[in-house]
Structure formats: C-alpha cells, structure tokens
Amino acid sequence: STAAASTxxxxxxxxxxxTRGLHGTLVTAGFFDVFAVVPAAGRMLTPxxxxxxxxxxxxxxWKTAFAxxxxxxxxxxxxxxxxxSIVGVAPAWLSAFQMDQPGSNFWLPIESWQSVRNTTxxxxxxxxxxxAVGRLTDGASLSSARREASAxxxxxxxxxxxxxxx
Numbered sequence: 171s172t173a174a175a176s177t178x179x180x181x182x183x184x185x186x187x188x189t190r191g192l193h194g195t196l197v198t199a200g201f202f203d204v205f206a207v208v209p210a211a212g213r214m215l216t217p218x219x220x221x222x223x224x225x226x227x228x229x230x231x232w233k234t235a236f237a238x239x240x241x242x243x244x245x246x247x248x249x250x251x252x253x254x255s256i257v258g259v260a261p262a263w264l265s266a267f268q269m270d271q272p273g274s275n276f277w278l279p280i281e282s283w284q285s286v287r288n289t290t291x292x293x294x295x296x297x298x299x300x301x302a303v304g305r306l307t308d309g310a311s312l313s314s315a316r317r318e319a320s321a322x323x324x325x326x327x328x329x330x331x332x333x334x335x336x
Contacts, residue, residue, distance in 0.1 A: 179283065183275075184248040185235055192231075192249070194276035196283050202226075205264070212243040212258030219279050225254040226277045229262040247276070254278065 183192040199217035207214050210229055225247050227236075236242045246253045265274050306315055 177280070179278065181249045182251070184251070192275045193273050194249075194278060195274040196280040197277050198280055201277070207264060208261065209258040210261050211240060212256070214258050214260070215277065215279055219257070220281045222279065223252065223254045223282050224257045224279060225249070226258040226260050227256055228260050228265045228275045230265060231275050232259045249276070249278075254282075 177196050179194045179196050181192050181194060182189050197215065199215070199220050202214040209226070211232070212226075215224055215226055227242070227247065232238055232242060236245075242256055243258065245256050247256050248254075260277065306312065
C-alpha cells in the first residue's frame with residue numbers, strides 16, 4: 171500500500187515583475203505515487219526532492235504563464251520570495267481532482283516549505299491540518315487497511331495527551 175499527505179498553501183508568486191496570490195498544495199513524498207500521476211512535462215516530485223526547493227506546476231500555469239514552453243523545466247519560480255526549481259508539469263486533471271483543495275497551481279515538497287517558512291509544524295503532535303490519502307496494493311483488503319490506520323491513530327492518541335484522532 172502507498173500513503174501520503176497534503177495541505178493547502180497560499181503564496182505570493184512573483185513572475186515577470188508582477189506579484190500575485192497563488193493557491194497550491196504541499197505534499198509528502200508519496201503523493202504522486204498514490205494517484206499514479208504521469209507528468210505532462212518533466213517529472214513529478216520524488217522522495218529525494220523532500221528537502222529541496224523543487225516545484226511541479228499545474229497545466230494551467232504552464233499554459234498561461236509559460237505558453238506551454240517545454241523549456242520551463244529547470245526555470246526558477248519565486249514563491250514567497252524564495253526560489254523553487256520547476257521540475258515538472260502536472261496533468262490537467264490533477265488541479266481539479268484534489269480532495270478539498272481544488273484549483274492547485276503548484277505542488278511543493280512539504281519538508282522544503284517548512285524550511286522556507288521557518289516552521290516546525292511537522293514536528294508537532296497536532297497534524298490535523300494534513301489530509302491523508304492512500305492506495306491499497308493488489309490483494310490488500312480495505313478492512314485490513316482500516317484496522318492498520320486505526321491502530322496508528324490510537325498510538326498517536328496515546329502518545330499525545332488530549333489528542334483525539336477521527
């Protein structure tokens with residue numbers, strides 16, 4: 171089975187001398203594997219990108235801001251005054267698909283964003299801001315996965331007083 175987590179990020183994007191607000195998604199390493207995402211150009215983020223300033227842009231951003239140019243791969247995207255290297259372009263369906271975060275314009279490794287924002291959110295007991303997703307491997311049962319997830323949640327609740335995982 172494969173699992174990952176994501177959360178929304180709103181940033182200031184500076185492009186061609188203009189700064190505008192942009193909605194995106196912070197993701198853990200296995201996010202694109204859960205959904206078997208094939209990039210429209212370049213590549214998707216991998217576990218080795220976790221602490222690197224890498225970004226995957228949406229098909230919409232690629233078309234409107236970069237005129238679908240293939241040479242966008244390797245270019246720098248400035249998000250909240252920090253440089254991120256564009257490594258790929260997500261397929262068009264991914265922006266609309268994302269759970270409660272539709273309209274994503276980019277995807278960043280959650281760990282690299284933590285260093286840019288100088289935050290320790292990932293090291294706290296409260297991870298309620300993360301959205302967990304998973305995909306079962308062939309032959310795995312949903313009931314087995316639910317039992318495993320419940321056991322993990324119960325362990326977190328035991329380890330952190332006052333925490334109640336739902």
